[in-house]
Amino acid sequence: MAGYLAGDVDEWIYIDITDQHSDSIRFIKDCEKAIGKEIKILKSKEYRCVEDCVRAFGGFVNKQNGFAPCTNWLKKRVRKEWEEKHKDYELTYVWGYDLKEKHRAEQMIEENPQENHEFPLIEKYLSKEDVHGLFERTFDFDRPKMYDMGYPNNNCIGCVKGGMGYWNHIRKDFPEVFESRAKLERAVGHSILKDGNGNPIYLDELEPDRGNMNMEVFPDCSIMCYLAEK
Numbered sequence: 001m002a003g004y005l006a007g008d009v010d011e012w013i014y015i016d017i018t019d020q021h022s023d024s025i026r027f028i029k030d031c032e033k034a035i036g037k038e039i040k041i042l043k044s045k046e047y048r049c050v051e052d053c054v055r056a057f058g059g060f061v062n063k064q065n066g067f068a069p070c071t072n073w074l075k076k077r078v079r080k081e082w083e084e085k086h087k088d089y090e091l092t093y094v095w096g097y098d099l100k101e102k103h104r105a106e107q108m109i110e111e112n113p114q115e116n117h118e119f120p121l122i123e124k125y126l127s128k129e130d131v132h133g134l135f136e137r138t139f140d141f142d143r144p145k146m147y148d149m150g151y152p153n154n155n156c157i158g159c160v161k162g163g164m165g166y167w168n169h170i171r172k173d174f175p176e177v178f179e180s181r182a183k184l185e186r187a188v189g190h191s192i193l194k195d196g197n198g199n200p201i202y203l204d205e206l207e208p209d210r211g212n213m214n215m216e217v218f219p220d221c222s223i224m225c226y227l228a229e230k
Contacts, residue, residue, distance in 0.1 A: 001096065001121070001131050001135055001138075002094050002120045002121050003035070003096075003120075004035065004138070005120040005228060006094045011040060012037055012039040013082065014039050014040070015041075015042045015043070015074070016041050016042070017043075017044075017049065017050070017070075018048055018049040019050050019157055020154070020155075020156055020157065021157055024144055027141075027144045028041070030139075030141040034141070042078050042079075042082055044073060044074050044077065046073065046077075049074075054070065054160070054184060055188065056069065057069035058188055058190075059189075059190040060160040060185075060188075060192055061160065061161075068160060068161065070156070090116070091115045092117070092118060093118070094119075095118070096121060097119050097121060098121045098122065098127055098128045099127050099130075105117070124227070126228060127224075128217055129217060129219060129220040130221060130222055130224055130228070132147070132217050133221035133222075134228055134229060136219050137229060138229070148216075151215060152215040158170055158177040160181075164193055164201070164210040164211025165214075166215065167211070168206065168208055168210065168211055168213055169215070171203075171206075171208065178203060182203035185203055186202065
């Protein structure tokens with residue numbers, strides 16, 4: 001949606017990860033038809049999935065600096081490699097951060113001052129609900145399936161940044177992923193979740209009713225949505 005609102009995007013890029021829902025590729029193909037351009041699919045040549053990164057790193061996140069090997073090695077490193085191949089170009093990235101993610105946009109600019117950055121959703125004061133509402137009004141194909149299953153993002157299935165409610169949702173919808181991550185926690189000796197005091201809560205100890213499982217993003221067009229549409 002951000003790229004569509006930005007207009008005149010030269011190249012569309014999607015970084016694919018094995019752990020993402022298979023419906024994501026369907027969505028990419030539908031987007032290609034809608035925008036009339038090919039979306040270039042990039043993928044890590046070093047790591048196949050989140051588990052590969054976690055095992056190589058020896059944990060899920062560095063508590064000192066927040067470094068997550070899966071995010072950095074499967075996504076950021078792949079993007080940096082693409083940048084290196086295009087270092088003779090003046091690059092401008094279009095990002096899909098919404099109105100509530102200004103801090104992420106500011107962090108992106110701070111960490112990547114060598115490129116230009118555009119944030120169409122923030123510039124048009126669009127919330128995530130607005131974006132989904134605008135998507136429904138603009139396109140005639142479905143959003144990624146993970147949203148309709150009640151998840152707030154179309155991230156990897158079994159995202160290591162998810163909270164208790166998210167993981168109980170995964171336990172219900174993708175029990176094999178839940179069990180796999182639970183075994184991985186024990187194998188590397190680190191838990192994904194923490195309690196209010198910072199103590200580890202392993203997935204195989206997580207009570208099935210803990211956390212907020214009502215996370216679905218419901219499309220809703222506010223006045224800013226209608227203005228963006230015009």
